[in-house]
Amino acid sequence: MSTSTKLEAILKDVADGAALPLERAVTLPRETYIDEEFFAFERDNIFKKDWMCLAHVSQLKTPGSFVAIDLFDEPLVVVRGHDDQIRVLSRVCAHRAMDIMPDDPSFPREGETRLLVCPYHKWSYDLDGSLRGCSQMHKAEGFEKKDWRLSEFRSEVWNGFVFVNFDGQAKPLAAQYEEFSRLIAPWNVAEMELAIEFEWECEFNWKVMVENWMESYHHIGTHATTLNPSMPGELTWADAERPYFIRAHLPYTDKLRAELRASASGEGPKVPGFRAIKGLSEDQANEWGLYLGFPCFMFLTTHDRAIWYRLLPISAGRCKLLTTTLVAPSAKEDPDYEKALVSEGEMLRNFHSEDMVVNAAVQNGLKSSRAVRGRLSHLEEPVWLIQRYLAARAAGRYPEKANRAPYHGPQAMQAAE
Structure with a gap:
């Protein structure tokens, strides 16, 4: 560069x-x-x-709990799935690039939801990012719901904190922060x-x-x-x-x-x-x-x-x-x-x-x-x-x-x- x-x-x-x-x-x-x-x-x-910290697991206690964050022109949502896994997903709808949780008072930045729903045309996504519903797409030739999902960013949970790595190449946090973990272990931060x-x-x-x-x-x-x-x-x-x-x-x-x-x-x-x-x-x-x-x-x-x-x-x-x-x-x-x-x-x-x-x-x-x-x-x-x-x-x-x-x-x- x-x-x-x-x-x-x-x-x-x-x-x-x-x-x-x-x-x-x-x-x-x-x-x-x-x-x-x-x-x-x-x-x-x-x-x-490197790794950027976005949330703590206590903000994401139950399946469907989420935190919406904007970072470096990336609209993100940190969400706990129905499988209890925490993911960092893009909020950009796979249909017309709508931010499904706009930074507007009418859209909560934290809360609980059953599905991730784009307010533009009501495309809905499961909590793992997979496309669940998209009305009036039956005439789109070759369209398969499995091919259209919210993008996912690499993330890890370390001592209860949720981190994201944008380029996907950072050293795992367990190795990178091994000594850090040992020093704070008595607090049981997770x-x-x-x-x-x-x-x-x-x-x-x-x-x-x-x-x-x-x-x-x-x-x-x-x-x-x-x-x-x-x-x-x-x-x-x-x-x-x-x-x-x-x-x-x-x-x-x-x-x-x-x-x-x-x-x-x-x-x-x-x-x-x-x-x-x-x-x-x-x-x-x-x-x-x-x-x-x-x-x-x-x-x-x-x-x-x-x-x-x-x-x-x-x-x-x-x-x-x-x-x-x-x-x-x-x-x-x-x-x-x-x-x-x-x-x-x-x-x-x-x-x-x-x-x-x-x-x-x-x-x-x-x-x-x-x-x-x-x-x-x-x-x-x-x-x-x-x-x-x-x-x-x-x-x-x-x-x-x-x-x-x-x-x-x-x-x-x-x-x-």
Whole structure:
């Protein structure tokens, strides 16, 4: 595939920056956030070749349950079939290319259905995509219903999350995310249920979102009164580089740890939130575990829940976001569960609203001719790792797994002793 001189220059700048060591790291070129040609390169060479997360199985509990999503000019429907299999089907009718679930208030984006019916001429499809009914086609010579079906995209369910791969060539998720699965296994995410969700229309580049998600240096400023008091930005650290995902740690303060212990033993007041998840180690239960599954699967573990953000890139300056909270089924048994839903939903909305303000402001700043490639703090190591992923994928490969201790944090200190 040929590339323009401008795109070649941007890609070279990305590669050169990613080759710098962390202590000399700089931000990505501003063009990577605002240039539509570069976004088209990402779409075709990253998003469509890797796995994109679309849904959680708790949104698809029964046969006929569906979620409609638009991504890269592909109208998609994630649906659980009568055979209990989850599929990602095209919503494009095989008759006249009508989107059978238009993005219009009169058509639900989630729900349950017995058949997938095109509203244009009432062609109907079974939940596996096969054509079920098509009136007034008996005079079409050689027409056979078995030859006309909704197209299906390659999909996989990993730990309860439904992913799609557009080009059909990505490495299976079980292999790609093998270590990721092991790290989050105690949360049993496939059995969790979506309890809180908010949708956001975002006027900023997808990388602005994932960079903000993965670095907690900004807790010091953006979340000074919401998250920083319990998870100070200066204490955060990241694991050594991996090919397919990033993992970072947001340790709780000693004060919060003590409050959680007292609450669990009944010696102190109940800490706000949901019922604690059983089987977690002390380290697992006393931090937010931040993950970015490349390219944009955002996942977070805590002592009492998981948080998942579904990110759908639209253009260089726009993306669509679903922010969710997942809880264990046992959490619903608590008498204060409904009250917790309200308070924790407000918490999620509040701290993400803070992020929305700064992300939009970053995108606005990147449009300026005076925007420069800034220097990165050691606390922004995940931003550097995202750059290295982009550079590797632009070269047709993935980052190499680093054979070292983390650069910062308790494991780095232990390695130095």
